[in-house]
Amino acid sequence: xxxxxxxxxxxxxxxxxxxxxxxxxxxxxxxxxxxxxxxxxxxxxxxxxxxxxxxxxxxxxxxxxxxxxxxxxxxxxxxxxxxxxxxxxxxxxxxxxxxxxxxxxxxxxxxxxxxxxxxxxxxxxxxxxxxxxxxxxxxxxxxxxxxxxxxxxxxxxxxxxxxxxxxxxxxxxxxxxxxxxxxxxxxxxxxxxxxxxxxxxxxxxxxxxxxxxxxxxxxxxxxxxxxxxxxxxxxxxxxxxxxxxxxxxxxxxxxxxxxxxxxxxxxxxxxxxxxxxxxxxxxxxxxxxxxxxxxxxxxxxxxxxxxxxxxxxxxxxxx
Amino acid sequence: xxxxxxxxxxxxxxxxxxxxxxxxxxxxxxxxxxxxxxxxxxxxxxxxxxxxxxxxxxxxxxxxxxxxxxxxxxxxxxxxxxxxxxxxxxxxxxxxxxxxxxxxxxxxxxxxxxxxxxxxxxxxxxxxxxxxxxxxxxxxxxxxxxxxxxxxxxxxxxxxxxxxxxxxxxxxxxxxxxxxxxxxxxxxxxxxxxxxxxxxxxxxxxxxxxxxxxxxxxxxxxxxxxxxxxxxxxxxxxxxxxxxxxxxxxxxxxxxxxxxxxxxxxxxxxxxxxxxxxxxxxxxxxxxxxxxxxxxxxxxxxxxxxxxxxxxxxxxxxxxxxxxxxxxxxxxxxxxxxxxxxxxxxxxxxxxxxxxxxxxxxxxxxxxxxxxxxxxxxxxx
Numbered sequence: 177x178x179x180x181x182x183x184x185x186x187x188x189x190x191x192x193x194x195x196x197x198x199x200x201x202x203x204x205x206x207x208x209x210x211x212x213x214x215x216x217x218x219x220x221x222x223x224x225x226x227x228x229x230x231x232x233x234x235x236x237x238x239x240x241x242x243x244x245x246x247x248x249x250x251x252x253x254x255x256x257x258x259x260x261x262x263x264x265x266x267x268x269x270x271x272x273x274x275x276x277x278x279x280x281x282x283x284x285x286x287x288x289x290x291x292x293x294x295x296x297x298x299x300x301x302x303x304x305x306x307x308x309x310x311x312x313x314x315x316x317x318x319x320x321x322x323x324x325x326x327x328x329x330x331x332x333x334x335x336x337x338x339x340x341x342x343x344x345x346x347x348x349x350x351x352x353x354x355x356x357x358x359x360x361x362x363x364x365x366x367x368x369x370x371x372x373x374x375x376x377x378x379x380x381x382x383x384x385x386x387x388x389x390x391x392x393x394x395x396x397x398x399x400x401x402x403x404x405x406x407x408x409x410x411x412x413x414x415x416x417x418x419x420x421x422x423x424x425x426x427x428x429x430x431x432x433x434x435x436x437x438x439x440x441x442x443x444x445x446x447x448x449x450x451x452x453x454x455x456x457x458x459x460x461x462x463x464x465x466x467x468x469x470x471x472x473x474x475x476x477x478x479x480x481x482x483x484x485x486x487x488x489x490x491x492x493x494x495x
Numbered sequence: 496x497x498x499x500x501x502x503x504x505x506x507x508x509x510x511x512x513x514x515x516x517x518x519x520x521x522x523x524x525x526x527x528x529x530x531x532x533x534x535x536x537x538x539x540x541x542x543x544x545x546x547x548x549x550x551x552x553x554x555x556x557x558x559x560x561x562x563x564x565x566x567x568x569x570x571x572x573x574x575x576x577x578x579x580x581x582x583x584x585x586x587x588x589x590x591x592x593x594x595x596x597x598x599x600x601x602x603x604x605x606x607x608x609x610x611x612x613x614x615x616x617x618x619x620x621x622x623x624x625x626x627x628x629x630x631x632x633x634x635x636x637x638x639x640x641x642x643x644x645x646x647x648x649x650x651x652x653x654x655x656x657x658x659x660x661x662x663x664x665x666x667x668x669x670x671x672x673x674x675x676x677x678x679x680x681x682x683x684x685x686x687x688x689x690x691x692x693x694x695x696x697x698x699x700x701x702x703x704x705x706x707x708x709x710x711x712x713x714x715x716x717x718x719x720x721x722x723x724x725x726x727x728x729x730x731x732x733x734x735x736x737x738x739x740x741x742x743x744x745x746x747x748x749x750x751x752x753x754x755x756x757x758x759x760x761x762x763x764x765x766x767x768x769x770x771x772x773x774x775x776x777x778x779x780x781x782x783x784x785x786x787x788x789x790x791x792x793x794x795x796x797x798x799x800x801x802x803x804x805x806x807x808x809x810x811x812x813x814x815x816x817x818x819x820x821x822x823x824x825x826x827x828x829x830x831x832x833x834x835x836x837x838x839x840x841x842x843x844x845x846x847x848x849x850x851x852x853x854x855x856x857x858x859x860x861x862x863x864x865x866x867x868x869x870x871x872x873x874x875x876x
Contacts, residue, residue, distance in 0.1 A: 181771060183754070185768070185769045186767055186790065188762075188763060188765055189843075190763075191763065197850055200801070295797040435799045440800065487811075491812075493685055494684045494685055
């Protein structure tokens with residue numbers, strides 16, 4: 177009998193665009209690096225320590241869950257590392273080690289893995305972890321007292337907190353360009369507006385995040401803050417300050433855009449982003465918390481499945 | 496029931512071979528010789544075929560049974576002899592009581608990437624197309640014939656006797672449901688076929704083959720095929736229907752290695768075959784050889800909800816939700832709430848999927864399983 181060559185049979189299509197989950201995660205990590213590096217520059221080794229611990233423990237928690245639940249090891253896809261990195265970026269450089277480990281536990285185990293792993297989480301794991309930490313240990317997220325011992329070349333006053341307690345008077349000493357260039361205190365990787373912005377634009381151009389969400393989020397913040405400012409310019413700071421302080425920019429480009437917890441259709445994405453922006457300013461200006469980004473993102477995560485019901489009619493759909 | 500043909504019987508080129516007297520299925524012998532084997536083989540989704548192998552005799556004898564039909568063209572005659580002509584014209588649709596066909600679309604644009612077979616026919620065999628269209632009008636009595644051509648220009652088709660429309664060359668515009676929408680302005684409701692709306696599709700090659708058959712009195716037995724090599728380069732070749740692909744590869748010096756993929760059709764919608772002995776079929780518009788290293792593989796990674804599939808879907812299906820139901824085997828929900836039947840089967844969702852989920856395969860499987868459930872309900876209940 178003639179020897180037959182064995183062919184592989186598979187289903188169409190036989191080509192693939194080549195995109196991969198790993199690629200998305202590593203590129204997002206790459207895009208976040210400029211902001212992280214400026215944080216390292218200002219806060220030195222403690223910041224490096226917090227961030228390394230955050231990334232390392234996030235990967236470790238994922239590995240442990242993989243092993244315990246006897247599922248394929250998924251730490252190679254970079255998602256755990258990304259969650260660890262983003263979580264670390266939101267923290268003050270002096271965060272105690274146990275709080276970092278607890279935070280990554282919440283993000284990876286409660287935020288992501290108990291829902292079934294990547295793609296199944298209803299909430300952004302990072303936002304969920306920060307929210308729980310913020311409620312549980314309020315003082316750890318009081319940037320003014322956490323960063324008290326730093327002697328930096330700019331005022332060590334957390335601008336968004338100053339705005340909350342002192343109104344427009346509180347931020348009068350900051351100029352917008354300094355804020356954009358990261359000359360303000362805050363989370364390790366949240367203060368460098370330019371770096372985050374460049375990273376975000378890179379991700380948008382590469383197609384890893386959607387401009388609809390980021391833009392409408394920023395627009396939501398700006399317009400809502402503008403309206404508040406219009407009514408009471410002494411109590412409420414001008415909208416540009418809202419854009420450049422707190423977690424706004426990292427929220428718009430890195431948190432609200434998380435794949436699993438954000439919508440995919442155009443109109444829902446616009447509503448989702450805008451709702452996040454509006455909620456952010458509402459919480460900042462009228463709520464009990466200093467910064468509203470994290471809670472606003474959890475709220476829009478919650479309404480995302482509902483929003484995605486607004487969808488174009490499928491071809492030939494009979495209603 | 497006794498078989499009409501057995502192993503060892505002599506057949507002539509162009510002779511109609513049907514195995515049983517009552518069976519409408521037949522093939523046209525494309526060579527002269529003796530039948531050396533009749534063996535079954537299985538295709539996609541459990542379809543089974545019978546392969547008739549002819550060992551070639553030295554001299555070719557042409558069969559002339561078809562000439563009687565040429566004298567007096569009728570639909571029955573065409574169905575009897577041309578249903579498996581190159582391009583596989585679905586002539587039996589016209590005698591099907593379920594559908595009343597009012598419009599015939601001749602697709603001069605190939606429906607997959609890299610394939611150029613029908614574009615070539617439109618460019619090179621206009622006269623045959625014209626006689627084919629005339630013939631089609633005579634035997635079916637349908638005057639409303641639309642031909643689609645690629646690109647912008649409508650010049651040079653005035654004498655064809657068909658209304659010519661252009662189709663965007665960008666994939667997947669040449670798929671029947673999208674032609675219906677964009678060229679004919681009719682939207683096929685989900686769950687219905689183009690035939691349900693009275694429109695049927697023929698490939699340009701099928702019409703040209705019918706024209707050739709009636710002009711020359713011989714059923715054409717060769718087929719134009721786009722041969723796509725491993726490096727992506729394409730050749731148009733002409734091969735006799737029934738030629739094992741092995742022979743084509745030998746002639747064109749294509750080496751096939753273990754674990755390579757051989758695809759009948761193009762890269763987006765083709766069907767992989769498992770044997771080098773697979774014959775060229777009447778509707779094989781392209782044969783593609785894909786190196787093991789180039790072929791896309793699927794993974795069992797979960798959907799990360801990135802939305803690429805939703806944005807690329809030409810039918811506006813919420814693929815990210817649909818695939819969750821299909822993965823769970825909930826085909827009825829997928830069809831009822833998530834537009835399974837709106838799918839035009841272009842494969843773009845699988846192409847762009849970041850998690851490499853075999854979405855297209857899930858969709859085909861879903862449709863197949865629903866169809867199977869429906870038929871078994873029909874027979875059992």
